[in-house]
Amino acid sequence: MEKKILINGKIYTEDTRKPWAEAVAIDGRDFTCVGTNDEVIRYAKFNFGEYETVDLCGRTVLPGLIDGHTHPSMIAKATWVFFGPDTFDKEELFQNIREAAKKYPKEVRPYFVYSSYRASIFGEEGPRKEMLDELIPDRPARINDDTGHGCLYNSMALEMLKDENGIPHSISPIAGQTFFKDEKGEYTGVCFQTIQNGDVGVFEHTGWTPPLCMDDECAEPVHNIFRHYGDIGYMDAFTETEEDIAYLSRLDKEGRLYFYYEGTSILDNVKNIEQTVERARRWQELYGSDHIRVRTVKFFGDGSNEAGDTLSLIPFANDPEGKNYGHCNCTMEEMRDVMVRLNKERLDLHIHCVCDGTLRLLLDAVEEAQKICGDDWCIRVTIAHLECMHPDDAMRFNKLGVYADISAHWLGMGELGTLPFLGQERWRHCYDFSLFRRDGVRYGFSSDNMSPLGNDRNSPFIGIQVAKTGREPGIGFYKALDPEKYRYGWQPESGKFTLEECIHAFTWRNAERMRLLDKLGSIEVGKRACLVVLDKDIFTIPDEEISTIEPVCTFFDGQELHIPNPLKA
Ligand SMILES: [Zn+2]
Known part of the structure; x- marks a missing residue:
């Protein structure tokens, strides 16, 4: 039925003026009333005529979740x-x-x-x-x-x-x-x-080629994991081929997408900026819809700290001569020019960055690009991963209006492979976002899973548990950490996120960054009826159990979806 009301819920809305509600009314794809049971029932009686009533039986409800940086197509094509x-x-x-x-x-x-x-x-x-x-x-x-x-x-x-x-x-x-x-x-x-x-x-x-593009057979199971866990939107941090986005567009036209999708045009080399801009424009024109957008360019600022192909503020600890600072995939001037160009094109920028030297260079580039663009500066720059950063640079995000993307489930890992490069002191402060919390930086959360190995990590609830406790619980592929070896890998008290911060980062903030705040991010009248009904109360269960939460159902644009957990099939 087009018109329905959901009553008897414990609804966390992400609307600061009205953070909690008992019920919502949904007309077609939108919320038309949010309030107490009485308010919503009276609203429906007056406005709806015929309508369906769904009893939430006291369950906890969150706004539809958004993954700020992930790779479903890569997972699908790695079968x-x-x-x-x-x-x-x-x-x-x-x-x-x-x-x-x-x-x-x-x-x-x-x-x-x-x-x-x-x-x-x-x-x-x-x-x-x-x-x-x-x-x-x-x-x-x-x-x-x-x-x-x-x-x-x-x-x-x-x-x-x-x-x-x-x-x-x-x-x-x-x-x-x-x-x-x-x-x-x-x-x-x-x-x-x-x-x-x-x-x-x-x-x-x-003479043999693996499956190189998405189809129902490889993509459905992966998409179902995201759907099951209550994701109603994501940013694909790596739209590999035009065929991939054409496939999603087909799903959308057939009414089978169930996601808000932000694709990325990859800038593989700063020299290829024109092709990258052209690709984003073309994909947006050909496949853009209410659910699909390609308005973001993605660039890899560096590689990984385990491999040392990053730019470091101090020489890598394993270089006996103390001269190796590593490298970054662009100069400050090149990145500044890319930003100025993208600002002219009104394309947002999302950058992979794991080391402190790369981060400083990127923030310097933002500062310089803003000087050149002046009042015309309007694009959103998001810096993702941020494994190792200097405290001075953490404090520049707000000033420059730069967004951060944090893969929440990494916060307790304390990966030993980075230790030889970063050295003890920096290694023990990896993924410490205390300063972001204190300074009110705009950060969203993501899963950044790239392979079927980490499929359970697509659950935002694992991310929330790790961000809240600062510890790796040892689920699936990732082992729990030996407390003797890893005690510095765990987050300090000030680096642990509150539940409210975690939910905000997986909903409102990602919607804002992806320019979807008019439709998503909170349960409010006029926004799309996207929400997730949980099997356990995330506000009262012990922290260690948050990762076991599974949604009972998800509403996408007013449509009720029951997706059994594909990982338990
Ligand atoms: Zn990624």
């Missing part, structure tokens, strides 16, 4: 990759790879790709291709590291990726692709910033 169990033991890893190769012989998987190995277990030397040659001698092979930014090819794959000049390439939207060489000038097999679906040389040589 051909073999995912093994997590281990810190080299021999165990080798055994896992051997078993996977036996399970998926050459005839089934002409290109063997395995995820993932802990980058930290090979020490500073890193792994070598000969090691993988021994494990997988019969075909091209690649193993991905746990950061999502590094991998190791075997010799056969490396040869297939080489051009006529003997230089290997993989198509990647991420800036800073590097194939490493040893002292003798020989490729080691280690590479940063390639994606498995971009290994075209291998596909050409083997």
Whole structure:
């Protein structure tokens, strides 16, 4: 029925003027009344004529959740990759790879790709291709590291990726692709910033190509995880192909999308700014709708702190000469010019940044771009990840009006792999957002999951639990941390977020940043009827149980959705 009322709820609205309600009235896709049971029933009697009544039975209700940075299409298209169990033991890893190769012989998987190995277990030397040659001698092979930014090819794959000049390439939207060489000038097999679906040389040589675009078969199960957990919108931090967005557009036209989607046009190199702008314009024109927008450009400012391909404010701790500051994928001037150009085009910018040197450069660029644009400055710049930042720079976000995106479930991880590069002092302050909380910085939360391994991490409730407790609970792929080794990885009291802050970051703030505040972000008259009904009361259950919350149902544009948990099927 088009008209309905939901009564007897404990509804947290995110509307500061009226934070709590018992009931809502929904007409078509919009909220038309929010208030007490009496108010809403009287409203419906007067205005609706025929209507349906849904009894919420006292359940807790939140506004529809929005994931500020995630990768459903990457997860969907990685179904051909073999995912093994997590281990810190080299021999165990080798055994896992051997078993996977036996399970998926050459005839089934002409290109063997395995995820993932802990980058930290090979020490500073890193792994070598000969090691993988021994494990997988019969075909091209690649193993991905746990950061999502590094991998190791075997010799056969490396040869297939080489051009006529003997230089290997993989198509990647991420800036800073590097194939490493040893002292003798020989490729080691280690590479940063390639994606498995971009290994075209291998596909050409083997005559086998993995699924490269989304379809119902690979995308439905992934989308259902997001739907099940109450997400009604997300930013795809990496819209890989036009086919992907065309697929979503098809779903939208068939009334099967159930998401507000913000796509990104990837700036793989600052020099390619014109193509990137043109792509965003074209996609928006061809596929833009009430539910789909492509008004954001994404850039990788740096790589990962586990690999040291980032820009650091002080020399990396593992450089004996104290001269290695790493590097960033652009200069301050280049980034400033990109920002000025995007401001002219009215395209927002979302930047990957994990190290303090990169952050300073980016904020300097914002400051300079604002000086040039003056009153015309109007785009939103969001800096994502922020694993390591200098306190001075944390205090610049507000002044410059820069948004932050925080992957909430990372806050308790204390990844040991970054320690050799960052050193004790910086490592123990990783993901400490105390200053953001104190300074009222505009931050949204996200899951930033890139692989089927972390599928349970798509649940915003795991993110909320970790942000609130400052501790990794050890769910799914990620193990709980040894309190002896990791006690500095845990957040200080001041770095723990309140429940209200967490909910705000997954709803209102992401809607604001994605320019959807007129439709989403709170339960208010005139906004889209998007909400999530929880099976447990998030306001009263113990912190350690927040991650077990599962929505009973979600309303998307007034439509009631019951999506069973695909992870429990
Ligand atoms: Zn990401």
